[in-house]
Amino acid sequence: MLGGTLAAAILPVTSSFAKYIQVGVPADDPTKRIGLGPSKLGTRSPFESPLRKPSDISSRSPLQDFYSTITPADLHFERHHAGIPNIDPKQYELLIHGMVERPMKFSLADLKRFPSVTKTCFIECAGNFRTGKEEMTPQDILGLTSQSEWTGVMLSTIFREVGADSKATWFLAEGGDASVMTRSIPAHKGWEDAMIVYAQNGEAIRPAQGYPARLLLPGYEGNMNVKWLRRLELSDQPWMTREETSKYTYPVKDKIRMFSFEMDARSIITFPSFPQKVERGWIEIRGIAWTGRGKIVKVEVSTDAGKTWNEARLQEPVLDKAHTYFRHLWQWNGDDTEILSRAIDETGYIQPTLRQLVDARGTDMGGYHMNPITSWQIKRNGSVLFKPENFK
Amino acid sequence: MLGGTLAAAILPVTSSFAKYIQVGVPADDPTKRIGLGPSKLGTRSPFESPLRKPSDISSRSPLQDFYSTITPADLHFERHHAGIPNIDPKQYELLIHGMVERPMKFSLADLKRFPSVTKTCFIECAGNFRTGKEEMTPQDILGLTSQSEWTGVMLSTIFREVGADSKATWFLAEGGDASVMTRSIPAHKGWEDAMIVYAQNGEAIRPAQGYPARLLLPGYEGNMNVKWLRRLELSDQPWMTREETSKYTYPVKDKIRMFSFEMDARSIITFPSFPQKVERGWIEIRGIAWTGRGKIVKVEVSTDAGKTWNEARLQEPVLDKAHTYFRHLWQWNGDDTEILSRAIDETGYIQPTLRQLVDARGTDMGGYHMNPITSWQIKRNGSVLFKPENFK
Numbered sequence: 135m136l137g138g139t140l141a142a143a144i145l146p147v148t149s150s151f152a153k154y155i156q157v158g159v160p161a162d163d164p165t166k167r168i169g170l171g172p173s174k175l176g177t178r179s180p181f182e183s184p185l186r187k188p189s190d191i192s193s194r195s196p197l198q199d200f201y202s203t204i205t206p207a208d209l210h211f212e213r214h215h216a217g218i219p220n221i222d223p224k225q226y227e228l229l230i231h232g233m234v235e236r237p238m239k240f241s242l243a244d245l246k247r248f249p250s251v252t253k254t255c256f257i258e259c260a261g262n263f264r265t266g267k268e269e270m271t272p273q274d275i276l277g278l279t280s281q282s283e284w285t286g287v288m289l290s291t292i293f294r295e296v297g298a299d300s301k302a303t304w305f306l307a308e309g310g311d312a313s314v315m316t317r318s319i320p321a322h323k324g325w326e327d328a329m330i331v332y333a334q335n336g337e338a339i340r341p342a343q344g345y346p347a348r349l350l351l352p353g354y355e356g357n358m359n360v361k362w363l364r365r366l367e368l369s370d371q372p373w374m375t376r377e378e379t380s381k382y383t384y385p386v387k388d389k390i391r392m393f394s395f396e397m398d399a400r401s402i403i404t405f406p407s408f409p410q411k412v413e414r415g416w417i418e419i420r421g422i423a424w425t426g427r428g429k430i431v432k433v434e435v436s437t438d439a440g441k442t443w444n445e446a447r448l449q450e451p452v453l454d455k456a457h458t459y460f461r462h463l464w465q466w467n468g469d470d471t472e473i474l475s476r477a478i479d480e481t482g483y484i485q486p487t488l489r490q491l492v493d494a495r496g497t498d499m500g501g502y503h504m505n506p507i508t509s510w511q512i513k514r515n516g517s518v519l520f521k522p523e524n525f526k
Numbered sequence: 527m528l529g530g531t532l533a534a535a536i537l538p539v540t541s542s543f544a545k546y547i548q549v550g551v552p553a554d555d556p557t558k559r560i561g562l563g564p565s566k567l568g569t570r571s572p573f574e575s576p577l578r579k580p581s582d583i584s585s586r587s588p589l590q591d592f593y594s595t596i597t598p599a600d601l602h603f604e605r606h607h608a609g610i611p612n613i614d615p616k617q618y619e620l621l622i623h624g625m626v627e628r629p630m631k632f633s634l635a636d637l638k639r640f641p642s643v644t645k646t647c648f649i650e651c652a653g654n655f656r657t658g659k660e661e662m663t664p665q666d667i668l669g670l671t672s673q674s675e676w677t678g679v680m681l682s683t684i685f686r687e688v689g690a691d692s693k694a695t696w697f698l699a700e701g702g703d704a705s706v707m708t709r710s711i712p713a714h715k716g717w718e719d720a721m722i723v724y725a726q727n728g729e730a731i732r733p734a735q736g737y738p739a740r741l742l743l744p745g746y747e748g749n750m751n752v753k754w755l756r757r758l759e760l761s762d763q764p765w766m767t768r769e770e771t772s773k774y775t776y777p778v779k780d781k782i783r784m785f786s787f788e789m790d791a792r793s794i795i796t797f798p799s800f801p802q803k804v805e806r807g808w809i810e811i812r813g814i815a816w817t818g819r820g821k822i823v824k825v826e827v828s829t830d831a832g833k834t835w836n837e838a839r840l841q842e843p844v845l846d847k848a849h850t851y852f853r854h855l856w857q858w859n860g861d862d863t864e865i866l867s868r869a870i871d872e873t874g875y876i877q878p879t880l881r882q883l884v885d886a887r888g889t890d891m892g893g894y895h896m897n898p899i900t901s902w903q904i905k906r907n908g909s910v911l912f913k914p915e916n917f918k
Contacts (some may be wrong), residue, residue: 169609176600182730188564201677208568217561285593333593362696514556
């Protein structure tokens with residue numbers, strides 16, 4: 135490949151890669167210098183550096199850097215309860231017991247022998263909403279949602295293997311990390327589309343997402359998709375665990391909403407968004423929409439602060455319980471305005487405004503299951519700012 | 527999150543991440559030690575290390591490590607002509623000229639202003655076939671195929687913008703690397719589904735795949751999907767470039783086949799494959815099938831050396847010109863046998879045996895567009911070996 139005439143320009147070296155070292159050619163013309171050779175692992179361009187934004191308990195996905203709906207595995211959001219355990223897959227075991235005919239333990243190799251299935255869907259943290267100032271990115275506002283192509287075994291297959299009692303109405307999922315996270319899950323979800331997944335975006339699941347295996351409950355709030363899954367127990371009642379009493383429970387006016395499984399329909403425009411700049415003329419407004427209740431059927435975009443709405447194009451194929459990319463072509467005349475999007479799902483649910491959420495749930499609503507319409511202010515100078523709304 | 531009782535077990539440190547350092551707890555129980563905290567970029571488990579296999583001119587994807595069809599970007603195969611250029615996206619320009627009304631140059635930002643589209647499809651090297659010994663993995667045999675979720679602008683959109691002449695029957699694509707790779711492409715492909723893509727699996731395209739922008743010709747042989755695309759020229763005839771005369775041209779009996787665009791239907795079983803081991807009982811046979819001519823409609827699996835065939839399950843949704851995952855549940859009785867798969871696409875094309883390929887093309891066929899059925903030998907001791915067939 136790199137024949138005679140090139141050889142003279144290349145330094146004599148020992149490594150087979152290092153022979154591509156670039157010498158004596160100005161940097162400004164890439165056609166005049168041999169580039170880097172083949173490698174075992176690729177890297178990003180030095181001109182691109184998408185990064186999660188970590189806090190003490192989470193890290194947020196850089197949604198504004200994404201052009202479609204698969205989240206690169208190293209940028210998947212994290213929500214921590216006691217950090218990421220380092221689990222040896224050869225030591226891994228999953229116990230299934232309770233209201234079953236045959237309590238069993240499965241190794242990772244056992245799980246991989248069952249018929250496998252692939253499902254592309256989002257996982258979103260139940261507490262995925264921040265507001266407060268204009269200088270906020272999509273990552274800051276709702277970066278606790280990500281999407282992967284998950285592969286594993288249907289939980290219904292495992293239920294059949296152990297002889298799950300049809301009178302069992304709940305099951306407990308327990309994680310093998312230091313928080314020993316536990317959640318009660320309705321048994322019907324286990325029979326429907328729940329999975330035990332060991333792969334993410336084609337390869338082995340990443341440690342931060344539950345290596346070597348996690349529970350996947352498509353559309354349900356993130357914390358229930360228990361990572362580092364080590365135990366499932368079937369029962370005829372919920373457990374009232376620490377995580378479902380001290381957390382993931384919130385006031386709705388004078389009542390407490392305890393089990394709120396499905397994530398409501400939601401959308402956000404990721405381009406343009408803070409801190410991007412726009413120019414007068416054609417702008418393709420782009421973003422993601424999703425719902426825990428099935429498919430997105432429509433996304434509407436307003437470019438006049440909500441006075442009128444236009445139907446956005448949805449990227450096909452639209453998948454069940456999945457981030458769905460939407461696009462709307464807009465000609466900006468250079469005036470101040472606001473752009474916003476709202477998602478509509480196959481149940482007919484329409485993404486609400488923050489005002490509607492507060493009216494329905496009261497001001498002391500906690501931070502869970504907040505899915506308000508997100509507005510961006512477009513300024514005459516082309517700058518884009520989040521529009522933080524008054525909570526009270 | 528990490529409250530009072532945990533604090534005592536944690537060393538006082540300065541970094542916010544280092545507080546998760548693990549002290550005084552045995553390694554064998556991950557529930558008894560706080561794990562690693564949130565980070566800017568995730569990593570693989572230390573127990574998993576999928577790697578490409580580099581040679582001087584290429585690196586091959588570890589197909590046997592994949593559980594579904596998106597290739598993680600850092601494991602996408604590479605085929606090098608003069609290495610990977612390091613291109614500053616701010617300096618990037620794409621020239622379009624020839625039989626057009628308005629020759630134009632586009633910056634990367636210009637390209638991103640056009641309506642965008644996402645397409646999940648494979649790219650496969652025209653020379654993707656190796657044989658010769660039993661100790662070969664899927665990566666060794668045909669690791670020069672990978673799949674990504676690509677995002678960019680339809681070439682037809684750009685053709686309209688520059689006023690492409692309807693009498694132009696070909697266009698030239700030229701790369702901006704040191705090989706200045708050039709290929710002639712039929713104009714109808716440009717009007718149909720060709721794209722200029724700047725994103726891969728959600729994020730900016732990787733340097734090894736053409737950063738900041740490449741041509742995408744769904745289903746066409748890999749080298750025509752010109753990386754680091756810097757020039758398109760429209761004409762009413764092909765160019766007969768170096769790459770289409772010295773390479774990517776091959777004998778078919780007493781003739782030379784010069785322009786062979788579409789990749790033929792193909793499949794391979796990736797599990798079980800060398801050097802994996804199997805156990806008696808249920809085995810889910812898994813693999814990928816693809817075709818450059820549309821969708822895969824059927825994959826058949828034989829577990830008795832080709833005497834009888836069974837229809838495999840295809841993972842939905844089956845996409846156009848895309849790696850399609852197939853699965854077939856098989857009960858192995860422990861005897862020596864051979865397992866193999868064949869793909870059938872929507873044109874009715876059936877993946878041939880090596881014998882059929884040699885009979886049709888002659889023994890001096892060159893190494894291009896070889897898509898023979900791949901057989902694995904299952905040995906009584908559970909070992910799996912490639913079955914290298916005689917070429918002559």
